[in-house]
Amino acid sequence: MAQSNSKGPDKETMRNWYRQMVLIRRFEEKCAELYSAGDIGGFLHLYIGQEAIVVAAQSVLREDDNIITAYRDHGVALARGLSTKGVMAEMLGKSTGVSKGKGGSMHLADKEKRFWGGWAIVGGHLPLAAGIALADQYNGDDRVTMALMGDGATNIGYFHEALNMAAVWKLPVVWVIENNQYGMGTAVTRASAVADIAKKAEAYGMPCCMQVDGMDLLELREMFTEAVEYVRSGEGSFMLEAITYRYRGHSMGDPERYREAHEVETRKADDPITRWGKYLTDKKIATKKDLEAIEKSAEEEVEEAVEFAQNSPLPDPEELYTDVYV
C-alpha cells in the first residue's frame, strides 16, 4: 500500500473518506432493496466494490473542478456532496429529487457542484467532458475536468473521437477508466484488443497510469494527484486506469452467467472499505469503535434519506411539460 504524502491529510479527513465509502455502499444496498420492492424503477447499476475510486478522485479535486460520469453514477453523486436525500428522492422519482424526478438513477447531476451528470449512453459523455474542459480552457480557467468511464466505453467510437480531439486541443481532462473487468457480461479480454486498457492512451500521445489498484484508496490518491497536477499545469489530458471489481451484476436482474460465484467471493476478500478501515485502525487514526460509529451514522443518513424520499411529493403533473426548452 502506498504511503500518504508528507503534507498528508488530517485524521478527520481520512476518517471522512471511510464515511463516504460506507455511505455509498449503504445507500446502494438500500437501493437494491427498494428496487426489489418495486419502489425504484428502470435500470439500477450499482457501484458496490468500486467506491474507493470516486472517493479518491474527489479527494484530490477542487470544489470548482468538474466531474462527469456514465450511468453508474450514485457514487459520484454522493462523493461530490449531493444531498443523500435529493439523490434518494430522485431514485424514487420524486419532485425533490436532484433532477426533479425526471432523470432517475442514471441521470443524477448538480450544476452548482459542477457534477455534470450521469449519462446513460456508453461513451456519450466523453465528448461532453472534452467540451466542458474546452469552455474552461477558452475562458482561461485552470479547472480540471474528471471524466469517469467503464472499461466497455473504451471500445466505442466516442472514446476515440473524444480523446483524439482532447489530445489535439490539449484539453484539461483526466480520463479515468474504471476497469471492473466486464462490459455488461463480456470480459475485457473478450472485448478489448489490449487488456491493459490505458495503453490506448499511447494512440493519443497521452501520459497514463496503468493498472492502478482500484481497491487501494491511497494508491489511487497518489495517481489522481499526479494526474490532476499534470492536467492543471496546462499540459493536456491524462489517462488513468483503475483495476476494480463490481460485486453486483451489471444492473439489477443480471443473471451473471459470465462469472462464477467464487470469483466474486474471492474479489470481495479484497474489499476497498475493509482495507481502508484496517489502515485507519492499524495507523491508529480510528478505533474499531470509531468505525462502527461512522457506519451507524451512514446508515442513519440513508434511512433519513429514504424517509425523506418516501414522504416527498410526486412531481406535479404539469412538470411533464417543463424544461423541454428554455
Place this chain on the structure above:
Amino acid sequence: MSTSSPAQTAVEGKTEVKTYRQAISDALWEEMERDERVFIMGEEVGVWGGTYAVTRGFYDHFGEKRVRDTPIAEMAIVGTAVGAAMNGLRPVAEIMTINFAFLALDAIVNAAAKARYMFGGQFTVPMVIRTTTGGGRQLGATHSHAPEPIFAHFPGLYVVCPSTPYDAKGLLKAAIRDDNPVMFVEHSTLYQTRGEVPVEEYLVPIGKSDVKREGSDVTIVSYSKMTVVALEAAAQLEKEGISAEVIDLRSLRPLDTEPVIASIKKTNRCVVVEENWALYGVGAEITARIQDEAFDWMDAPVKRVSQEDVPLPYSRELEQSALPNAEKVIKAVKLVL
C-alpha cells in the same frame, strides 16, 4: 436554378443585395463580433474557409481559438459543442453536410436535445449545429439526403430551414442568441441565390411561418429549397389564372401551422412540397394538422409532392426525375382544384 431568389419577400428600410452564402457568413461574423462566447468549430471551417466558403476570412480575423478546425469526427464535434455550451460558451458547430449528421445522431438526440429536460432544467445548451442539406448535385445516394424531419422529430431541439438570404441571416442570428440547441439547415443549392437584406441589424424569430406569396385558390406549404420550387410553380400557375398562396414554414420545429390553417380557410385546398421522402415526412405532419384543425374547410384531399421513394442516383437525368420540381407541383395543384 435562378440566381435571383424568387422566395424573397419585400423588405423594409435600406437594403443591399446579398447571396444566401454571404447573408449566413455576415450573421456569423456579426454574432462573433458581438459576443466573445460565440465560436465556430467543424471540419475545414478555419484555414480552408469552409467547404461552402461561408467562413472565409474568419480564421485570419478571429484566430484559431474561436475558429476551430476539428478532426473528421462528427460525434466529437457535436458532443464537444454540447459540453462547451453546458459550461457557458455558445458554440456554432458545423457538420459539413447533413449526411454526416447521422454519425452524430446520438450526440444530437441523447445529449443536445435531452440535457435540459433529463436533469430537471439544470442545464442550458445554447448551441447551433450548422449544416447543409439537399440533393440535385449528382453526389450519389450517401451525399444527397434531405432528412430534416428526422431531426425535427425530437423534442428539445429546434430545426430551422431558411429559403432566402433575408431569412437565413435573421434566423441564424436568432439561433445563435437562443438558449436552446438549434439545427440550422442550409440548402446546398441555394448559396448562390440573391435577395434583399437590410443594412441595419435585424432578427427573424424562430418558429414563425411566412407567407411568401399571397393567393386564393390553393395553399402550397413548403420549406427550404422547396419554397423556391413552390414559387416557381406559383408564377406559372398565375399565367393559367390559378392563384396559389405559398407558405414557407422556415422551421420544422417549432412548427407554426397557424398561417397554413388561416390560408386553408381561404383556399380550401393544399399541396405540400417536401424534399424528404413522403413516408413519415413534413407533408404527413402538415396533413395531420390540417385534419385536426381545418377538416371541415377542406374541399379536396391534401396532395404531397416529395422525393421519389428511392435513394438518389448519380446520373443527372435520373436524379432530377426523383426530386420535386415546379412541374410536379403544378400537376399536384391541378389535382386538388
